[in-house]
Amino acid sequence: MALNTPLAAAAADAPVPRRILPVITVSQFASTSLWFAVNAVMPDLQRELGLPAQAVGSLTSVVQMGFIAGTLVFALLAIADRWSARLVFLLCALAGAACMVAAALLPPSWTLLLALRGLTGFFLAGIYPVGMKIAASWWTRGLGNALGLMVGALMLGTAAPHAMRALGTHWPWQQVMLCVAALAAAGGLLLYALVPDKPRPPRPAGLHFTGLSCIWRDVKVRASAGGYFGHMWELYTFWVLVPAIVGTRLAGAAQSWMSFAVIGLGAVGSVLGGLAVRRLGSTRVACCFIACSGACCLLSPWAIQASDAVFALWLFAWGFTVSPDSPQFSALTAANAPREAVGSVLTLVNCVGFSISVLSIELFVRLAQSVPLAQLLPWLGLGPIAGLVLMRPLLRARH
Template sequence: MKPSSTTAGAQVAPARVLPVIVLSQFAGTSLWFAVNAVMPDLQRAWALDAAAVGWLTSAVQGGFIAGTLVFALLSVADRWPARYVFLACALLGALCNAWGAWGSDEFGALVMLRFLTGFFLAGIYPVGMKVAASWYPQGLGAALGWLVGALVLGTAAPHLLRALGTEWPWQAAMGAVSLLAVAGGAAMALLVPEGPHLPRASGLQWRALSSIWRDERVRASAFGYFGHMWELYTFWVLVPAIVATRLAGAGVSLASFGVIAIGMLGCVGGGWLARRAGSARVAAVQLAVSGACCLLAPMMLDAPAALFAVWLAVWGITVVGDSPQFSTLTAQNAPREGVGSVLTLVNCAGFAVSIGSIVAFSALAARFPLGAVLPWLAVGPALGLLMLRPLLSRG
């Protein structure tokens, strides 16, 4: 299907498009962290231990991996209008989330519903990036900087809620998140027209998916992203433990929110810099700085309070600031008719890497001091920089 009678190169995105995509992305991905925001209340209400909490958290990640694999193999985001895929998945994800709050009182059922919520998030997060790519072939790094920044705020929000000690019943809080996701899906479908810069695929895009290992440029950005994912989510999981070496009580939650939320500056600022320096250079610099922060951990954990705070802030900014630029590079170099499918499959593999890293480092952090564990996170950035070299040499 051809984009429009207007030439794609001449069609400019309406002013509302980017803000609506960003807000819809934030609203839809809020489903990801709904249980995290109410976890203490849920533990008390259902007498759950720490292992049960891990199951609920992992269920969403596992569902997302399964969903992205299915969506990529079926080329869902490329064969059907991406904004309607986003709407359908927002509605289904909101239903699973609300059902988990009111429709079940069994732990096993809640785990399955969280898995299904993660499955439908596969039609929200990468599909939102596909929608942005269809409108912003130029300046995509800046646009995705705002989108990933919205996800970062959603990740940080549960820590803020814990610090503020909200009095909402946990079911009401999850219900509010479901309503927010529905509103985001409706806004995407009603206010964002189909973008003119990516063609609609007529069939499965398995050849496009093979570009991840067949095309040097796509391979470089994809494997650079995998190195970044080795570090990112594990760092976010360990932030409370790092902060707890200096603070206690609500201060841990408030500081954890700050360390994670400040990553939005890296996403948005990196997008602005990418307009001038290019996405590959911006991603490489941020990946190198966050890797250096890993290596400095043994010294910084015992450093004066001001230096400790600066170290965590720099790490929080750069650990996620490269993410939108990796996605930009993948979208720019992937076959035009398969951009959505390639982005989805790269997300699938990246989150699989993150689960392996989280499991490994959580076990290590329980047995060894943080100063001995955190430097090994630098393995991911180092390998990511090595894989990114072809794009850097091309400028």
């Protein structure tokens, strides 16, 4: 055993090939485009299948529920620890792409779409978290910057289907979904081909149930988890509602490009937030972003009625600030949780957070059918407000 220690240390200190971070980032972007693919073609689906307006909420929620189930299964079985993480990433990217191909080519039906979107969410649990794990296996130093790029890639991947819809305004919706499938499959193949497994033996982890009590017993873990829960009340619901908000001013390709820009700006915020952590720390960065996005929620009644320039500035500011706090909440939770239970704690916190997002999406999308957006959107601010209140112990600790 002692002989392995210097070798492990040498492996950890070995320089990381320059291609690794760009390849993982591009692959993460390409494969997470599966997440909101249906949202970009929802008007077409509504016309063809006669779906109600609130169907977009149900189709998004079932992806979230699939992701929750997937993260639990992957954690319980320690899949990415027992087998090659890059192989898991590849197989899940290909399986998610196959779900998109099936949705595009099989006779469309509401039941089929729900089932395929749920499976897509399940396979995303082998893409986004596993991509983060692969990045973490290569960096012992500078991981914060790498994870900032990973989360930024997720934001761009989430926005990508809107760009495809804008580029192919006259395409049938099936062609957009096939393009997303091709992009996701290419991301999995790229990572598998160019990112080797880290030369250290895998160690099955599983869930550490005994360490989970820190989520409600440890003040610091409870604070960062609470901040994350407030963040999740707002984040995915905002992303779902972005096309509707933009649709109050724009239509067609312009609406799709604007939706892409608003969601994609979160990638810029994530990268800049990761850089700011070196000077300000994760607590201040997370609180700054969640406070700004909460302010955008509360400004909704005024901004929606404002001039086009003010409206665009408000929406871009919201897109920029709504997501970059996510990696900082996770970093804080990981730093304060017991070492032997970090994976289990993060898994449970993520599952609770995504469950909150399902509740929020269903509630707000249904209410949006009868309540004007100017009156509805400020209530998204309840999440950021609660998150800031719950983060107070960490803010006090810094002082």
